[in-house]
Amino acid sequence: MNTGDVPATVTLESINSVTFTQDTDGNIILHCPQNDGKDLGSGGTTEPVHKRLRLSSEDGEDPQDSSSTEYSVVTLPITEGDESFEVTMTATEMRDGELESNDPSEIPDKDSSVQKKDKDVSAVSQAWFTTKEDKDTLVNKGHKWKQGMWSKEEIDLLMSNIERYLKNRGIQDPAEIIFEMSKEERKDFYRSIACGLNRPLFAVYRRVLRMYDNRNHVGKYTDEEIDKLKGLREKHGNDWATIGTALGRSASSVKDRCRLMKDTCNTGKWTEEEERRLAEVVHELTCTEAGDVVTQGVSWASVAELVGSRSEKQCRSKWLNYLNWKQSGGTEWTKEDDINLVRSRIAELDVEDENYINWDILAGGWSSVRSPQWLRSKWWTIKRQVANHKELPFPVLLKGLQDVVEAPPSAMNKVVVVGSRSANASPSPITALQIPVQIPVQITHVSSSDGASGTSDSETITLNSGALQTFELLPSFHLQPTGTPGTYFLQTGTNQSLPLTLSANPTVTLTAAASPSSPDQIILHSLTTDNENVTVQMSHPGIIIQTVTSEDLSDPLGQSELEGEQELAKEEPSQEGEKVSSSKAIPKMKSSGMGEGAVLMVPSPSSFIPTNEDISADSVLPLGTLTDPILENQEEGSD
DNA sequence: TTTAATGGTAAGGGTAATCAAATGTG
């Protein structure tokens, strides 16, 4: 909730090589390399220094109650050729009790000088609790921590923590520490790398083991492996470690694989008899009756046992994604449900992170929802319509989707525009502020009325989009090649007027209008459609229009940017036609040789203009560049 | 000897990506 924003801005001058990162709660962590302040008393200490910034404004502060003021980074303009940078921060009032605890008996600090301020997060991240009591204790003290899938931000932080640890000790490969060192030798490794992560230590530990175990993420099991696995299972039972070693797979991997191949398993379509049995068993084990909605508290292992012909996962999947819904009188999911989900249900929650969505509540009493789990996966298919959904902060993504779900299905196409902050920006992925809206444009031909890339008022660039559209950029926009074939910056040479209007019949014309935000480059800023016109507002530096033509599909860049594009909005007969306000603004593209379209990835509607309030989580300084082995590393390394 | 911290295992609920069959569409 950013309702209490105080317009306090502070300019900091950074000292050399200090890095800011931000944790999942929006706290800013100041990372100071070891040798910078090499006093720090205890000479032996080699811990990296992490400081959670807690800036206090004079008068907002009331030390009496434990309310405090949190600051978050909102902008980081980086001036080139200058060591310094500016950090603009906004102050946010914290409600007391949320994270604060003045309890002096908290987990003791071992390193008093450095980490004593980490009371909130560290109590969690520095505790190896696994028992119910441990958790209850912490919960009772008012602590909260994150569960579930790790976000990209968390992984990034973890990686940078690891990298820093390695650097400090001159170690190259984290696997050395994790798999070769004795406990003694790697003392405090896990504690160090858990800093800033609001997760229990054991969760960090688990994740790290998985990440760096080369026998994990091996990929699909071959038939030979399956055979071998069956044999090994006979011989070694549930000794997964031994079986794993013999197979060159991690213990958890072979364990999971075995779960899928219960001895007498049917595959493929369920028979009516099987379905009947499944329902019967589920209701019996959960003491419910036919027609009741049952989505939790089911022991699927037991269910599978009783059903006999299916594995636990098959049973669960069948039940949650189909059978329970069918039996309790569910209705079909419609396009309106899509809109309802995105524009109302989720939006009303006003949560900052997807992880805070309670799908159980959301799914309640919604007859076309098959189960909370199913609804969640529905959300996933919706958000994948946004090509760069993974990089977008949740609120930004959500806002952008509000347009996407209402757009006529034909407005979606396999189009990708990749945004970038500026032409010469570092390769860091800066797509934080960009809301993709996809416009079916295929740029098959680019011509310029005069060769001089300049500011001639009459310059016209035509993007021939095949059957449907032609883009004309007026008067002095131009496309600047980026070096990647088919990828351009859309650029203005002088102060251009914005927004632009894009009319779609049959020529799409970008027309300049009022005041610019950037003299050089512009970004599409909003897109609205009424019957005939598509209006695009533009501002902010840096946009790449990447075209994806049939020929380009073999291009590696094109490929990678296209991933996850399969399920773009479907055409819906829409019986209640009048419900949806959007009409067919954009005629469906004939597939006459069109292949794929081009995609524009644009920042969001005008309400979303990246003013400072909207910039947050991703506006952190670049961290180190340690790659995530899970994502990056498919080949073998050390073993 | 106890006890707390740390490190570890198996089980099982879960997610997300992929494959394949079914269905829709011009």
Added chain:
DNA sequence: ACACATTTGATTACCCTTACCATTAA
């Protein structure tokens, strides 16, 4: 009927937490 695109159901590789056990240091 067809050629195809899209949707949906099924599968599976991988993720995460829980419950519990083992070892070690204090």
